[in-house]
Amino acid sequence: MCGSLLPLFAVVLSGCFAAGDPEGSAHVDGSPPSKIAVVGAGIGGSATAHFLRQHFGPEVQVDVFEKAEVGGRLATVTVNHNDYESGGSIIHSLNLHMQEFVKQLGLKYRRSVAGKTAVFNGEEMILEETDWYLLDLFRLWWRYGISFIRLQMWVEEIMEKFMRIYKYQAHGYAFSTVEELLDSLGGSGFINMTRRPLSDSLLELGVSQRFIDEVIAPVTRVNYGQNVSIPAFIGAVSLASAQNNLWAVEGGNKLVCSGLLKMANANLLQAQVNTISPIQSGEALQYQLSYTSAAGTESELYDIVVLAAPLQTGVESGLHFQGFTSPFDQLPREYHSTVATIVHGYLNTSFFGFPDPRLFPFASVLTTEKPDLFFNSVASVCPVNISAGFRRKQPQEAGVYKVFSPQPLEKSELKTLFRSYYSVQVTEWKAYPHYGSNQGLPPVELHQNLYYLNGIEWAASAMEMSSVAAKNIALLAYHRWNRQTDMVDQKDLMHRIKTEL
Ligand SMILES: Cc1cc2nc3c(=O)[nH]c(=O)nc-3n(C[C@H](O)[C@H](O)[C@H](O)COP(=O)(O)OP(=O)(O)OC[C@H]3O[C@@H](n4cnc5c(N)ncnc54)[C@H](O)[C@@H]3O)c2cc1C
Known part of the structure; x- marks a missing residue:
C-alpha cells in the first residue's frame, strides 16, 4: 500500500494509486467516517444515502448533492392539473428494494388501469391484443410456434437467478465490480450476456426471427429506444418488464427519492459538484468536493464519496476529477437519446388503419424496426394520482398520450399522430446507456473510498438496478472502511449462506 508514502497534495497522487485499489481503502485507526458525500439525488x-445511514449508523453526516431536481430520471410533467411520469415509470413486482422502500415510506401502489397493446409496422397492425387471453395465446402460437414459451422460460430462469442478490445483500455481502456481482448470481453466463447481442442469444434458444422482429424488437424499442442488438442481459430485463405484473407509486415514482433522503436524515445540498480531488493528510485520505450553489462556489472535505450520477459523453455532467491518474477520463460513455413527448389531444387513429376512433381498442401501440418510422411507441397514459372513479379516456375523446421517439417530433409528425392537440410537452432525455459496442462494464471502486454507482447501468438500466447498486456500494464502503475483506467478492455464496443458517 502506498498511502503512507503519499505527499500531502493531490496533484502528486498521479501515478501512485491505481483506480479501484482495494488494498488502500481500509481505515487506519478504526474510527468511523465523519462525513460522506453522495453526488446525485x-x-x-x-x-445510497438510505443504505449508508443503515450501515454506518446515526452519527455520520451524509450530504447529498443535487444540481437539478430530486428524482433525476424519475420525473413528472403537469398537464391540465394532473401529473404524468415522463421518465422511469414502471416497476416489476419482483423488484424487492423498490417494494421495500414504498413499504417503509408508507407510500401506496398506484392502481393499474387495464389497456390493450398492438404492434404497428408502419403500414398496419401486425399483432393485436384482445380481451381473450386464450385467443391471444392461440394467435401467438399460430404465428410464432412455441417461441413465446421458450422466451418466457428463458426470462424466468434469469430472473430467478437475479433474485439471489437480495439474499446475498441481506447477509451483508458486497461486490467490488459489476462483473463479480453478476458472476455470483449467474456465473460466467450472466457476464457473457452483457457482451452478446440479444438477437444471437434468442436465435440460439430457438426463438424465431419473425418473433424477434415482430415482438422482441418492439419491446426493446419502447423500453430502451434501441434494437435487438442490445446485450442479452439488458434484453432480458426489458422483456421482464413486458410482463403483466407491473406497478408504480401513487403520486409519482420520484416520491421514493425525496422520502428516502428524509428517512436517511441526509443533508440535501442544492448544488452542482464541479471537482473531486484527493487530499492526503497524515495517513488519512479524504476528498475535497468543490461545488456551486446559489450562494456561490464552496468546498468541503469528505471521508467517503459516492458518485450516483451517470458520467456521460455529449452532455456536460459538470464533474471533473483533479489529481488522479488517467482511468477516469475513460469513464464517460455515450448515453442514448430518447425524447418523451406528452401530448394532450386526439389520437389520429386513421394513421393506424382505424378511421373511426370509437373502434380503436388499444391503449398502447409499439412499433417494429422500420427506418422511416419516426416514433418508437405511443400510449395513452394515466396520471400519477388515480382516483377511485378514474377511467382511461376513449380514443374519440381528448386524452393524454406519451410518445417515445429518438428525436424531437416535427410539427408534421405530431400532425400525423394526432388529429389535433391542446398541449405538447417535450423532455429530451439522455435516458440510458447506448448499448451499441462491447466496452466492458465500468468500475465500482474508482479510488480508495470513492465509488461509482451508475456503471451498473451498462449491465441494465432500471430503478431497481440503481437500488441494487446503492445497497452494494453502502455495504462495500462499510466493509472497506472496517477492513472486512471476508464480506467482499466471496465465491459460492449460495452454499455459504446455507451453511451460515
Ligand atoms: C424515458 C425513460 C423511461 C424509463 N423507464 C423506466 C421504467 O419504466 N422502469 C425503470 O425501472 N427504469 C426506467 N428508466 C430508467 C430509470 O429511470 C433510471 O435507470 C434510474 O432512474 C436512474 O437513477 P439514478 O439515480 O441512477 O440516475 P439519475 O436519475 O440520472 O440521477 C442522477 C442525479 O444526479 C444529478 N447530478 C448529475 N451531475 C451532478 C453534479 N455534478 N452535481 C450534483 N448533481 C448531479 C442529476 O441532476 C440527477 O438528478 C427510464 C428512463 C428514462 C429516461
Missing part, C-alpha cells in the same frame, strides 16, 4: 443516490 436520483433513485441511486437517495437509496
Whole structure:
C-alpha cells in the first residue's frame, strides 16, 4: 500500500494509486467516517444515502448533492392539473428494494388501469391484443410456434437467478465490480450476456426471427429506444418488464427519492459538484468536493464519496476529477437519446388503419424496426394520482398520450399522430446507456473510498438496478472502511449462506 508514502497534495497522487485499489481503502485507526458525500439525488443516490445511514449508523453526516431536481430520471410533467411520469415509470413486482422502500415510506401502489397493446409496422397492425387471453395465446402460437414459451422460460430462469442478490445483500455481502456481482448470481453466463447481442442469444434458444422482429424488437424499442442488438442481459430485463405484473407509486415514482433522503436524515445540498480531488493528510485520505450553489462556489472535505450520477459523453455532467491518474477520463460513455413527448389531444387513429376512433381498442401501440418510422411507441397514459372513479379516456375523446421517439417530433409528425392537440410537452432525455459496442462494464471502486454507482447501468438500466447498486456500494464502503475483506467478492455464496443458517 502506498498511502503512507503519499505527499500531502493531490496533484502528486498521479501515478501512485491505481483506480479501484482495494488494498488502500481500509481505515487506519478504526474510527468511523465523519462525513460522506453522495453526488446525485436520483433513485441511486437517495437509496445510497438510505443504505449508508443503515450501515454506518446515526452519527455520520451524509450530504447529498443535487444540481437539478430530486428524482433525476424519475420525473413528472403537469398537464391540465394532473401529473404524468415522463421518465422511469414502471416497476416489476419482483423488484424487492423498490417494494421495500414504498413499504417503509408508507407510500401506496398506484392502481393499474387495464389497456390493450398492438404492434404497428408502419403500414398496419401486425399483432393485436384482445380481451381473450386464450385467443391471444392461440394467435401467438399460430404465428410464432412455441417461441413465446421458450422466451418466457428463458426470462424466468434469469430472473430467478437475479433474485439471489437480495439474499446475498441481506447477509451483508458486497461486490467490488459489476462483473463479480453478476458472476455470483449467474456465473460466467450472466457476464457473457452483457457482451452478446440479444438477437444471437434468442436465435440460439430457438426463438424465431419473425418473433424477434415482430415482438422482441418492439419491446426493446419502447423500453430502451434501441434494437435487438442490445446485450442479452439488458434484453432480458426489458422483456421482464413486458410482463403483466407491473406497478408504480401513487403520486409519482420520484416520491421514493425525496422520502428516502428524509428517512436517511441526509443533508440535501442544492448544488452542482464541479471537482473531486484527493487530499492526503497524515495517513488519512479524504476528498475535497468543490461545488456551486446559489450562494456561490464552496468546498468541503469528505471521508467517503459516492458518485450516483451517470458520467456521460455529449452532455456536460459538470464533474471533473483533479489529481488522479488517467482511468477516469475513460469513464464517460455515450448515453442514448430518447425524447418523451406528452401530448394532450386526439389520437389520429386513421394513421393506424382505424378511421373511426370509437373502434380503436388499444391503449398502447409499439412499433417494429422500420427506418422511416419516426416514433418508437405511443400510449395513452394515466396520471400519477388515480382516483377511485378514474377511467382511461376513449380514443374519440381528448386524452393524454406519451410518445417515445429518438428525436424531437416535427410539427408534421405530431400532425400525423394526432388529429389535433391542446398541449405538447417535450423532455429530451439522455435516458440510458447506448448499448451499441462491447466496452466492458465500468468500475465500482474508482479510488480508495470513492465509488461509482451508475456503471451498473451498462449491465441494465432500471430503478431497481440503481437500488441494487446503492445497497452494494453502502455495504462495500462499510466493509472497506472496517477492513472486512471476508464480506467482499466471496465465491459460492449460495452454499455459504446455507451453511451460515
Ligand atoms: C424515458 C425513460 C423511461 C424509463 N423507464 C423506466 C421504467 O419504466 N422502469 C425503470 O425501472 N427504469 C426506467 N428508466 C430508467 C430509470 O429511470 C433510471 O435507470 C434510474 O432512474 C436512474 O437513477 P439514478 O439515480 O441512477 O440516475 P439519475 O436519475 O440520472 O440521477 C442522477 C442525479 O444526479 C444529478 N447530478 C448529475 N451531475 C451532478 C453534479 N455534478 N452535481 C450534483 N448533481 C448531479 C442529476 O441532476 C440527477 O438528478 C427510464 C428512463 C428514462 C429516461
